[in-house]
Amino acid sequence: MSKVIAFDGRAILGFSIFFLVLFLIDLYVFKGVKTIFSTSSFPVRRVATWVYWSVNAAFIILSLYAVFSFSYSNRQATSMFAFMAALFILLYIPKLIFGVFLLTEDIYRLVRAIGVGTYKLVASSPAPVELFESRRKFVSQFATIVAGVPFLSILYGVFKGKYNYKIHKVEVAFKDLPKEFDGFKITQLSDIHSGSFTDPEPVKHAVKLANSQGSDIIFFTGDLVNSIADEMDPWVDVFKELKAPMGVYSIFGNHDYGDYVKWYSMDQKKANLDKLIGVHKQMDFRLMRNENLKLEKNGATIELIGLENWGRGGFSKYGDLKKAMEGTDPKSFKILLSHDPSHWEEQVMNNNKDHIHLTFSGHTHGMQFGIEVPGIKFSPVQFRYKRWGGLYEENNRYLYVNRGLGFIGFPGRVGIWPEITVVTLRCA
Numbered sequence: 001m002s003k004v005i006a007f008d009g010r011a012i013l014g015f016s017i018f019f020l021v022l023f024l025i026d027l028y029v030f031k032g033v034k035t036i037f038s039t040s041s042f043p044v045r046r047v048a049t050w051v052y053w054s055v056n057a058a059f060i061i062l063s064l065y066a067v068f069s070f071s072y073s074n075r076q077a078t079s080m081f082a083f084m085a086a087l088f089i090l091l092y093i094p095k096l097i098f099g100v101f102l103l104t105e106d107i108y109r110l111v112r113a114i115g116v117g118t119y120k121l122v123a124s125s126p127a128p129v130e131l132f133e134s135r136r137k138f139v140s141q142f143a144t145i146v147a148g149v150p151f152l153s154i155l156y157g158v159f160k161g162k163y164n165y166k167i168h169k170v171e172v173a174f175k176d177l178p179k180e181f182d183g184f185k186i187t188q189l190s191d192i193h194s195g196s197f198t199d200p201e202p203v204k205h206a207v208k209l210a211n212s213q214g215s216d217i218i219f220f221t222g223d224l225v226n227s228i229a230d231e232m233d234p235w236v237d238v239f240k241e242l243k244a245p246m247g248v249y250s251i252f253g254n255h256d257y258g259d260y261v262k263w264y265s266m267d268q269k270k271a272n273l274d275k276l277i278g279v280h281k282q283m284d285f286r287l288m289r290n291e292n293l294k295l296e297k298n299g300a301t302i303e304l305i306g307l308e309n310w311g312r313g314g315f316s317k318y319g320d321l322k323k324a325m326e327g328t329d330p331k332s333f334k335i336l337l338s339h340d341p342s343h344w345e346e347q348v349m350n351n352n353k354d355h356i357h358l359t360f361s362g363h364t365h366g367m368q369f370g371i372e373v374p375g376i377k378f379s380p381v382q383f384r385y386k387r388w389g390g391l392y393e394e395n396n397r398y399l400y401v402n403r404g405l406g407f408i409g410f411p412g413r414v415g416i417w418p419e420i421t422v423v424t425l426r427c428a
Contacts, residue, residue, distance in 0.1 A: 248284060
């Protein structure tokens with residue numbers, strides 16, 4: 001089995017600084033909390049203070065326990081870690097928003113104090129003007145209301161949003177698509193992260209939704225697990241129900257290789273990957289590892305290329321596009337499965353030698369946070385990935401980035417819902 005994570009002096013120092021920053025945030029926000037209860041009776045103020053600091057102390061104690069007991073092979077420990085991630089986001093995003101209002105007011109109070117102090121120095125008749133104004137109660141009250149919106153949204157995301165499956169349907173037209181494939185339907189799933197699931201019923205519902213789209217073929221674009229193959233043990237029979245007339249084709253994502261686990265030996269790591277390969281076979285997923293094959297319909301063919309993970313910015317680069325395309329016809333219509341959209345940007349988007357018409361990726365999850373309503377499409381992940389969710393086109397090459405079916409780290413989704421993609425190919 002994999003080891004419980006061991007921490008060196010640098011890691012301990014990092015955690016110490018992290019918790020110190022949290023304490024300073026708590027201390028600063030408490031100033032606003034005191035303002036809200038400033039006119040309340042003493043017992044009420046005392047209870048509010050006790051509750052505020054008790055919650056913060058409990059969070060830090062539980063966080064320390066979760067960090068130092070974390071093990072990739074212990075599902076109870078990883079569930080505890082996910083719970084603490086949710087609690088951290090639930091507590092500190094509203095606090096940061098609340099703190100922005102306090103900071104804005106404090107900047108105003110400081111600027112005003114400088115103005116008043118200067119006036120007192122130069123005025124011929126000193127006026128009894130207060131140098132520093134007291135905090136305004138209504139500012140803290142308004143900040144509480146505003147901070148309450150993300151608080152409630154995060155609660156929804158943890159309990160309901162992570163299973164709020166959305167079907168995204170798009171049509172893409174190509175001049176050189178064989179006419180036999182006009183209307184060809186593809187269902188794409190990505191980033192299942194089975195180690196994060198706790199409730200089988202909504203997951204079974206997702207599989208039924210995917211099957212109900214009536215697609216000709218299903219693609220899975222990586223990250224079946226969070227860390228180890230054992231995570232799939234309870235879910236093999238669930239995902240084995242995914243069916244399509246032309247089959248289910250899959251690739252690996254960065255989480256599937258076991259790279260984020262401290263193994264006792266390389267043989268143990270290899271055994272884990274071998275087990276995951278076996279899981280794909282058990283589910284009747286045709287796993288593609290830097291290879292290609294032909295999809296045939298009514299005598300016509302298109303080529304499907306399956307790439308191992310290749311990611312920019314420190315992510316593993318097992319993918320070999322040259323190897324994956326060996327034997328392909330330069331004039332054929334090509335579809336690529338590549339987990340990380342940064343690979344499309346680096347090796348596909350401007351590749352004039354090998355024209356790949358359509359690429360399916362995942363990986364970003366849309367950061368599981370954001371806003372997608374008519375006219376607004378935003379997620380913080382866009383500061384790292386320019387193409388993070390939906391359909392993109394460049395140089396007559398298309399990329400579709402699936403927002404993921406599962407979740408990891410934060411056990412929820414807010415605004416960026418789990419996705420089942422249906423792409424229909426059309427002749428232009």
